[in-house]
Each structure stands twice: as structure tokens, then as C-alpha cells.
Amino acid sequence: MTARNISRFWEWGRKIICVGRNYADHAKELKNAIPTEPVLFLKPPTAYVKEGSPILVPLYTSNLHHEVELGVVIGKGGTAIPQSAAMEHVAGYALCLDMTARDIQDECKSKGLPWTMAKAFNTSCPVSEFIPKERIPDPGNVSLWLKVNDQLRQSGCTSQMIFSIPYLISYISDFITLEEGDLILTGTPKGVSAVQEHDELQAGIEDIVMMNFRVDRPEQ
Numbered sequence: 001m002t003a004r005n006i007s008r009f010w011e012w013g014r015k016i017i018c019v020g021r022n023y024a025d026h027a028k029e030l031k032n033a034i035p036t037e038p039v040l041f042l043k044p045p046t047a048y049v050k051e052g053s054p055i056l057v058p059l060y061t062s063n064l065h066h067e068v069e070l071g072v073v074i075g076k077g078g079t080a081i082p083q084s085a086a087m088e089h090v091a092g093y094a095l096c097l098d099m100t101a102r103d104i105q106d107e108c109k110s111k112g113l114p115w116t117m118a119k120a121f122n123t124s125c126p127v128s129e130f131i132p133k134e135r136i137p138d139p140g141n142v143s144l145w146l147k148v149n150d151q152l153r154q155s156g157c158t159s160q161m162i163f164s165i166p167y168l169i170s171y172i173s174d175f176i177t178l179e180e181g182d183l184i185l186t187g188t189p190k191g192v193s194a195v196q197e198h199d200e201l202q203a204g205i206e207d208i209v210m211m212n213f214r215v216d217r218p219e220q
């Protein structure tokens with residue numbers, strides 16, 4: 001058997017842990033309170049989609065939103081990782097979209113139900129190529145952007161995060177053991193908006209990485 005390569009982490013079947021409301025400007029645009037502790041939810045590894053394949057709009061939503069986010073790829077697992085050692089557990093990064101069925105999420109929120117149908121469906125986690133750790137020396141200060149059909153919709157900087165990457169790694173690992181190949185989505189800045197079938201999404205991290213996805217409807 002050939003050794004697994006972390007640069008293809010999305011094939012490993014590991015978990016995707018997502019942080020919500022980690023940017024005050026996005027919490028505000030959805031009229032959510034600024035959190036005092038990280039808001040967490042999960043996506044299954046079946047949510048991954050890579051460039052070349054489309055983002056599929058679930059048939060049950062009429063308001064699918066993009067959320068551009070910095071993803072942190074875990075290289076060394078651990079439980080109860082102290083903040084001071086957190087970055088030693090990072091193998092690299094990926095640019096990610098946390099695709100969200102906003103109408104379903106709103107319904108779940110109002111009923112006090114979990115967000116699974118809104119966040120964890122097939123193709124809800126488009127990811128870029130793997131970015132080795134050395135290429136982003138300061139992950140707490142990089143700019144992310146997203147365009148829909150060439151129009152800029154999101155533009156933010158990871159310096160605006162409420163909870164830092166070391167804090168998140170430490171916080172999460174206190175109760176969910178992190179494993180090599182896990183991905184942490186660190187939350188989205190403001191500017192989320194709806195996408196439609198045939199839209200072209202383009203997103204990037206400065207001049208470090210860029211990715212393109214088309215939106216489509218699943219075959220019925």
C-alpha cells in the first residue's frame with residue numbers, strides 16, 4: 001500500500017469541524033449575537049467537492065448561500081492540545097466554502113433543531129488544493145475573497161476572527177479528538193449571498209490560491 005498523502009486529505013474520510021459566527025461583521029449581517037464561545041457544527045467527508053465537479057443545489061432549498069472560509073488541515077492528532085502547541089498540529093490550509101441552505105438553517109434555528117440539513121449535504125464543502133503550512137506563515141492575517149459571476153461578494157481578513165486558530169484547535173480538541181487529515185473551517189466574513197444554478201464562483205486567498213466552481217442542480 002502506498003503511503004497516504006496529506007495533500008489529498010479530502011480522500012481520507014476524516015471529519016470536518018466548522019466554526020460559525022467567528023467574524024463579528026457576518027454575525028451582525030445575520031442578526032446573530034457575537035458569540036462568547038465558538039459555535040461548532042460538523043460536515044461529513046461526503047460533503048467534499050473538488051474543482052472540476054459542480055456544487056449541487058439540494059432540491060429542498062431555494063436559498064443556497066456561499067461562505068468563503070480558511071480551512072486548517074490537521075497534520076498531527078491530539079486531545080486537549082494547549083494553545084501554545086496548537087500550530088505544531090497544523091499540516092497546512094485549504095480555501096473552503098461552507099455552502100449553506102439558508103432557508104433551511106433559518107427554519108432549524110426557529111425550531112431549535114440542528115443544522116445538519118442546512119450544512120452537511122453532498123457538495124456542501126468545496127475545497128481548494130492543499131496549501132502547505134510554509135506558504136501561509138501568518139494564517140491570522142490573510143485576505144479571503146469570493147466572486148459570483150465576476151462580482152465581488154465577500155472580502156475579509158482572518159485578522160477579523162473572534163477566536164484565533166490556536167484557540168480553536170485547543171478548544172475543539174478538549175472534547176473532540178483531532179486526527180491527522182481533519183479539517184477545521186474557521187468561519188466566514190460578511191457578504192454571504194445566494195447562488196443559482198449555472199453561477200460561476202471564484203474564490204482566493206491573496207495570491208496564494210484560487211479556485212473555481214460551477215453551481216448545478218442534481219439530476220432527478
Ligand SMILES: O=C([O-])CC(=O)C(=O)O
Nearest residue numbers: 019020021022067187188
Ligand atoms: O451559518 C452561519 O452563519 C454560521 C457559519 O457557518 C459561519 O459564520 O461561518
Ligand SMILES: [Mg+2]
Nearest residue numbers: 067098187188
Ligand atoms: Mg460558515
